[in-house]
Amino acid sequence: MSTLSNPATLDPAATPDARPVLLAVRNLGKRFGGLQAVSDVSLELRAGIVTTLIGPNGAGKTTLFNLITGHLTPTSGDVLYQGRSILGRQPWQIAREGVGRTFQDLRLFSRMTVEENILTAMEHSAWLWQPGGRAAARERADKVARILDATHLAPLAQSRAIDLAYAERKFLSVARLIASHAKIWLLDEPASGLDPRSYDRFVALLRAQVAGGVTVCIIEHNLDVVSNVSDRVAFLDQGRLLAEGTPRDVLDDPRLASIYFGETA
Ligand SMILES: Nc1ncnc2c1ncn2[C@@H]1O[C@H](COP(=O)(O)OP(=O)(O)OP(=O)(O)O)[C@@H](O)[C@H]1O
Ligand SMILES: [Mg+2]
Known part of the structure; x- marks a missing residue:
């Protein structure tokens, strides 16, 4: 695994899965009392691309962000940023190192x-x-x-x-x-509730920032948005990472679709 310590080394021609890893979670877990909200999740966020986190309500997506940014302490596992563990640091320290985020309630x-x-x-x-x-x-x-x-x-x-x-x-x-x-943006449902003009502006802004070297991870429910903006897609359900791949790999998987839409296969 290559890790990124200097964004200037980024090769813009590299395919999304060949980019260096900017942030990685390793076997991450979070338990709230009797609920395993995040369970043994390992995921790599690669530099200069958009990775989208999808999954049903309550899948653990926001909790995963909270574990990365120090707003919650994991029960198990590790978070590596630029190849080094950031576990145990305060949210403001992690933010100052370049891990930025937005919240569902904006704050x-x-x-x-x-x-x-x-x-x-x-x-x-x-x-x-x-x-x-x-x-x-x-x-x-x-x-x-x-x-x-x-x-x-x-x-x-x-x-x-x-x-x-x-x-x-x-x-x-x-x-x-x-x-x-921030070098990496963790965006919690940034496109939800946007009118069409604002949505187009948001996508254009996101693309410009990514072209400028920003790494992005988005939580998103709207699958049209997911296929429009993502280079990689990760699917969470009941705290577990069920799949990670290209948008087509994940969105065209009938097993995942039935979980996502709550249908029986
Ligand atoms: N601070 C907390 N204390 C107890 N339980 C929590 C806490 N935060 C989240 N949970 C629970 O953990 C599970 C995962 O919640 P989370 O908010 O991460 O889901 P999500 O995938 O972001 O869902 P949504 O799509 O609805 O935003 C849910 O069952 C939720 O009720
Ligand atoms: Mg959420």
Whole structure:
């Protein structure tokens, strides 16, 4: 297994399954009392591609994200980022190392403006309240302007997050990820509830970011979205990883389809 310590070594021509591994979970397990929410899951997220996690409600998808980002402690197994274990670190430490995420409930600073939400997500050295002279301030402002443009939020820069429409709040959560310079994005149902125009914008934004070197793992329920955006697909059911492969491998498997749609085969 090759691991990625330097994203600059990424070969854009490499097929998705030949890319270096940026983040790997090894035999990961999480028990909540009597419920085994995640069970012996091993999965590799390869650099510069989109891996999608699918599975029925309650399959353990969000729990898997929580285990990776330090919001939950695994009962067993390990999480390797750039080849090193990140087990036991705090969520903020893992985020600072470049593992970014969004939440199903978005978790923005609702009373802050769009611009302030972006500034607070920027790397430590660019914090709003940190001195740095005029050049640093100008650089920060330029960066915020670019992020606002990329996420179609420029006209709303001074609006409070709480006053945004749902799709705009979703774009703001992605804007914060761009600002944070996360190397890997874990997105929990980012496309759900988007109107068609916002959805198209989201896909275009995602593709541009992936082309720029960002690695993505998405939890997604809509199978049209899954086949549209994924390079690899992983299927979870009752905490177990049942399959991992190309979108066609996974989506065309009748056994998985019957589990996904709750039908008897
Ligand atoms: N903090 C917790 N305490 C107890 N049980 C939990 C906790 N978090 C999740 N669970 C349970 O673990 C299982 C997996 O939940 P999880 O949220 O990971 O599923 P999911 O695949 O993200 O589902 P959905 O598609 O509905 O978002 C569920 O049965 C859920 O009720
Ligand atoms: Mg979930």
